[in-house]
Amino acid sequence: MKYWLFFKISLQDILTYRFDLIMRTFRYAMNIVLISFVWLAIARETTMTSINTQDIVRYYFFTAILYGLSNFHTDNIEEDIRLGAISKYLVKPINAFWLYFIYQGTTALLETVIKMTVMVPLLFVLGFSFGIDLLHLLGFSISLPIIFFGMFSLYFGLSCLAFWFQAVESIRISIMFCFRFLSGIFVPLIFMPPGFLSISRWLPFQNLAFQPVEFLQGKLSTTDSIAFFVSLVVWTALFFLFQNFIWRKATHSYESTGI
Amino acid sequence: MKKYPRIYFQILRMTAALMMTYRLNLLVQGSFMIVYLLGFLFLINIVFSKTQSLGGWTRDEVILLFSVYTLIWGIIESFFFEGLRQFSISGVKNGDLDKVLTKPVNAQLLISFSTPNPATTPHEVFVAVLFIHQLFILHGQLYPANVLVATFAGFCSMGILFFLYSSYATLAFHFTNSSQALRALETISDNAQYPTKIYPQWLQPFLFSLIPIAFLGYVPTSFLLGRGDWKLLWITIGVLIGSFFINQFAWESGLKKYSSASS
Numbered sequence: 001m002k003y004w005l006f007f008k009i010s011l012q013d014i015l016t017y018r019f020d021l022i023m024r025t026f027r028y029a030m031n032i033v034l035i036s037f038v039w040l041a042i043a044r045e046t047t048m049t050s051i052n053t054q055d056i057v058r059y060y061f062f063t064a065i066l067y068g069l070s071n072f073h074t075d076n077i078e079e080d081i082r083l084g085a086i087s088k089y090l091v092k093p094i095n096a097f098w099l100y101f102i103y104q105g106t107t108a109l110l111e112t113v114i115k116m117t118v119m120v121p122l123l124f125v126l127g128f129s130f131g132i133d134l135l136h137l138l139g140f141s142i143s144l145p146i147i148f149f150g151m152f153s154l155y156f157g158l159s160c161l162a163f164w165f166q167a168v169e170s171i172r173i174s175i176m177f178c179f180r181f182l183s184g185i186f187v188p189l190i191f192m193p194p195g196f197l198s199i200s201r202w203l204p205f206q207n208l209a210f211q212p213v214e215f216l217q218g219k220l221s222t223t224d225s226i227a228f229f230v231s232l233v234v235w236t237a238l239f240f241l242f243q244n245f246i247w248r249k250a251t252h253s254y255e256s257t258g259i
Numbered sequence: 260m261k262k263y264p265r266i267y268f269q270i271l272r273m274t275a276a277l278m279m280t281y282r283l284n285l286l287v288q289g290s291f292m293i294v295y296l297l298g299f300l301f302l303i304n305i306v307f308s309k310t311q312s313l314g315g316w317t318r319d320e321v322i323l324l325f326s327v328y329t330l331i332w333g334i335i336e337s338f339f340f341e342g343l344r345q346f347s348i349s350g351v352k353n354g355d356l357d358k359v360l361t362k363p364v365n366a367q368l369l370i371s372f373s374t375p376n377p378a379t380t381p382h383e384v385f386v387a388v389l390f391i392h393q394l395f396i397l398h399g400q401l402y403p404a405n406v407l408v409a410t411f412a413g414f415c416s417m418g419i420l421f422f423l424y425s426s427y428a429t430l431a432f433h434f435t436n437s438s439q440a441l442r443a444l445e446t447i448s449d450n451a452q453y454p455t456k457i458y459p460q461w462l463q464p465f466l467f468s469l470i471p472i473a474f475l476g477y478v479p480t481s482f483l484l485g486r487g488d489w490k491l492l493w494i495t496i497g498v499l500i501g502s503f504f505i506n507q508f509a510w511e512s513g514l515k516k517y518s519s520a521s522s
Contacts, residue, residue: 017436027443030470034450034458038306038313041457046310167284174291181298191305 002094003102010106021107025114028067033122035186036060054128055217056188061123062213063185068111069148070179070208072104074159075169081162087256097247101152108148132216139225140216143232147208150236151179157243163250184210204235266364267372275377285378292382296329299452314457319396320484325452326390327483328476331413332448333383335420340445341374343428348438351431357519367510371425400484409483412492415499416474422502423471425510432513444470451475467494474498 014021039056077100080086089096123130132140158175161168180186182205189197189210200206211228214220220228278285303325307318316324350356350370359366359373394401427444430437451472458466466473478495481487 017434019430019434020436020439023437023439023443027439027446030443031446031449034447037458037462038450038453041313041453042306042310045312045314165281165283167281170284170288170291174287174294177291177295177298181302187302187305191309 003098006099006102007106010103011110013103014107014110021110021114024068025111025118028071028111029064029115029118032060032064032067032185039188054131057126057128058123058131058217059188059213061119061128062216063209064119065112065115066144066147066209066212067185068108068115069144070151070183071176071185072108072151072155074100074104074152074155074172076100077156077159078162078168078172081160082166084256090251090254090256097156097243100156101149104152105148112144133218136216136218139229140212143212143215143229146232146236147212150204150232150239151208153236153239153243157239157246160243160246160250163254179205179208182206183208184213201231204231204239207232207235262364263368266369267375270373271375271377274375278378288378289381292379293385296382296385299325299329299449303452314454316454319393320480321453323390323393323397323484324454324476324480326386326393327413327480328448328451329386330383330390331417331420331475331479332451333379333386334417335424337376337379337383339371339421340424340441341376342371343424344438344441345374346370347428347431347441350428351517352435354519356517366514367425370428371421397484402485405482405485405487408487408492409479412482412487412495413479415495416478419471419474419495419499419502422499422506426502426506429509429513432516448472448475451477467498468501471498 036057036059039060040053043053043056077086086096089099120130155172155176158168158172161171182200182203184206185208189200189206192200207228211220211232215225215228300322303318303321306313307321311317313321346355350359356366356370359369362369424441424444427440430440447470455463455466455473455477463473474495478487478491481491
């Protein structure tokens with residue numbers, strides 16, 4: 001119940017600064033729209049027949065919806081640790097992880113909803129069809145909170161390194177960039193070298209953008225779909241265990257004065 | 260006027276000393292930026308594995324465009340972007356502007372140039388090497404007159420970017436949280452590494468004005484390669500003058516609206 005209250009407070013807090021929310025949504029959406037235009041230009045100029053314009057544009061519009069679920073900043077957690085504000089959660093019957101999760105999750109939820117309401121009509125306006133069925137849309141929708149939960153766990157764990165180091169932002173952002181680049185958000189992974197594709201099947205990157213979008217477009221076989229969901233859940237669980245381990249280690253011998 | 264370089268040098272010295280306090284962070288940041296650049300070069304290679312040209316530009320020309328864009332962005336980030344970003348986050352909301360307004364210096368200049376970022380130096384060196392390498396490859400297309408015009412266009416572009424980014428930062432006077440406006444420009448600027456001509460006709464006027472990614476690389480590189488014409492030069496000068504007046508108006512109206520938040 002208390003976490004439901006946190007959700008409502010977070011929602012009110014985010015909606016107070018509507019301009020910032022709109023700009024944040026614009027930022028991600030515009031970036032992906034520009035990238036899709038790059039690939040449209042390639043499709044116009046290439047002699048390769050394997051590049052399908054419809055598929056590329058749809059791919060980028062769907063990744064635009066997914067973008068905010070793996071690309072967000074947890075610098076507020078690092079600041080709370082550095083300045084000691086985290087202490088107040090340690091002496092109250094509140095779990096800091098869930099508190100930050102709800103705040104960040106509310107932002108991601110709002111962003112995703114706004115992006116869906118903007119991007120889907122925009123796709124139609126530009127003359128492209130949606131081309132998905134209800135079953136795949138349902139599966140895709142289920143994968144969204146799992147993706148966010150896994151990535152939040154990872155970033156929370158990395159932010160908790162601030163218990164030991166003064167500045168950990170660069171470590172977190174470096175890892176975020178690796179995920180951004182290797183997940184297929186910038187380049188559909190079908191354009192990557194075949195060796196990379198076979199290796200990355202076992203890594204968490206594909207689960208963030210490439211696999212969900214392929215699943216949504218009905219391009220994955222039943223076996224591949226199951227493998228995608230199993231991989232997503234396993235990696236999410238590992239990231240959750242990682243943050244749990246770091247948090248326990250950090251708070252085991254934590255000292256704070258003056259609060 | 261002499262005091263401004265002296266003040267800037269002092270700020271730079273203090274910032275460098277502060278950064279050296281967190282050496283691990285500095286090391287990771289420096290390495291990450293180079294990896295980031297390599298990632299983008301990899302991306303360009305993937306693009307050109309599918310096509311021979313992009314918007315009529317060859318692979319080597321696009322890499323030159325990428326190096327120019329990265330150099331200009333690096334200069335922006337080293338000198339004024341961080342200052343404007345900090346201002347948009349806390350300058351008005353937390354009343355940090357009070358401390359600036361009471362000093363006998365130009366407030367806008369002090370805000371913009373008060374947070375230099377020397378951490379970009381290693382990647383600037385890396386990009387400068389890449390830029391020179393590309394110049395050697397494309398030396399057949401380079402003429403002294405074009406280099407002169409490109410240098411002029413480069414300075415105009417940096418002026419435009421300063422005035423426009425600075426104008427966006429003044430949104431902090433009107434909205435409590437407006438930092439995402441500058442972050443949006445930063446994220447979108449990643450697309451400046453491709454020739455602006457590949458984007459749809461209806462979008463291009465925006466890329467030469469409101470979202471000025473064309474000036475980050477495309478305009479100077481076009482002149483360098485002899486692809487620029489008089490029309491593009493007049494557009495650049497026109498946008499520079501226009502952005503200057505927009506900037507003046509934005510700061511004046513913002514400061515009129517401002518009331519002290521502290522004490």
